[in-house]
Amino acid sequence: MSSTASWPALSEEHPLLKLHARLPTILESAQHSRIWCVQLASSSPPPFDTLLILQKYLRSNANDLDKAEEALTKTLKWRREFGLDQEGEKAKEGVDGEEFKGLGVITEVGDAVEGSKVVTWNLYGVVKDKEATFGDVDRFLRWRVNLMERAIALLDLPSATTPIPDHGAGPDPYQMIQIHDYNNVSFLRMDPTIKKASGAVIELFSHNYPELLSRKFFVSVPFIMSWVFQAISLLLSKETTRKFVVLSYKTNLAKELGGNLEDIPVEYGGKGQPLIA
Template sequence: MAESTGTWPSLTNDHPLHQLHTRLPKILADAGHSTIWGVHLSSAAPPAFATLLVLQKYLRSVANDVDKAAESLTKTLKWRKDFGLDTDAAPDDFGPDFEGLGYVTKVGKADGKSDVVTWNVYGAVKDLKKPFGDLDRFLRWRINLMEQAITHLDLSNTSIPIPDYGKGSDPHRIDQVHLYGGVSFLRMNPLVRVASKAVIEIMQAHYPEMLLRKFFVEVPLIMSWVFTAISLFVSTETAKKFQVISYKENLGKELGKLEDVPVEYGGKGPDLKTLAQQLENGEKA
């Protein structure tokens, strides 16, 4: 896949992004892996646009600390290699145990652009042991959902740069919606606790600056432990992106174009399965 030919703002030699790019040969050699989010990281000069895009996300996640960004990127690349990501293997078929549990859609915005949205439908879980009983399988499913969403950001082809840390928002991020309607049976279940903790740790470590907003919809009081867990495992900046919505009908106006949100969540669109299929069909057209 050809990468973007967009132009990045000029970088001085002392700019953190330039400094991190000069470390790429060592980072890639140490990791033994060079692909992330559909982008092949290149240490060639002049720097490739898509490569700078990835490096900028890592820099922003650590307030421009080049040492920390290099360390974090190296760990992520090693993890992706060990986890078996970025291969030509066919996607895993997780079967009926995960049917209806997760979707990826896009929601239009007033400016004509759109946000990628992942939906975690916990109310679709009928037997906790099926999705949560095998932790490795659950994590692979959840990471697959995240990777699927990231493909729709099209980071290898975009021509829109990410502003420097503290100088504007990152336009390449994802909304996440967690739907808790009808999940009273999840009360403090150890399988769910372990899986939730593991997902939070992976997202925090290996998907920096990917979260735009996270909506918790119809959260029962007995699920308050979710927010206790969040406060322990995410940064203050990440926690600020979380929104609790008690009534699901109020979600639509928070997301954007109502035609891209199901009616039951305050929109005017079809169900999640249909919206997800429409996105896939549209991207393949």
């Protein structure tokens, strides 16, 4: 059920209202109207959750209306073509398999100030067969998208009541944390199979999941391998890379995450249950 909250009054010239006025054209072009558990609606007054989505696209494009419209249209078309937002088993095709077991985990960390934080974990050290896990890029992408969509569902955007500030006016409260753990992963040579799959994820996510990342941690990374992440940073915007944190020791992660230590696995400096038993 959508939130009954009201957005603060906006002037007719506000970019958010202008983008909402373009929504009928966007939905007609995309032939798809659902994203991140939200049913986009062009009705007046604009639904709160619809404004949340539009605001994310405006913020990610520095309030450029044309770019925001183009980006949202492309995302909705991609979601339709990728088969997202479907009901039943078809929506889960290709996301289950032994090759992905233990690779992705979703948790939440309670925080008295910021509220609950959604955290997605990618544990690359559990991969036994690189070719089986990463070799079929399309299958890996489908698995990775499914993990992201499940994490977004925990943000519960349809029930949100706090508006997202305008571009440059404050942080977006509806974002998550991503953690990539490279424990037991060799950095002596970048495996081409993993490189190809990782590149595909970076490209797809940069276009279709804007303004959803608050911070991204790379843990268990040797000091001498920081250049790898500098290279990755060249593929992304400065706005994105400023959220990156590289940690050589995973036990330092708890201090960076903050919040309730009981929600943070003991191997990462918290007091919670191990992430993988």
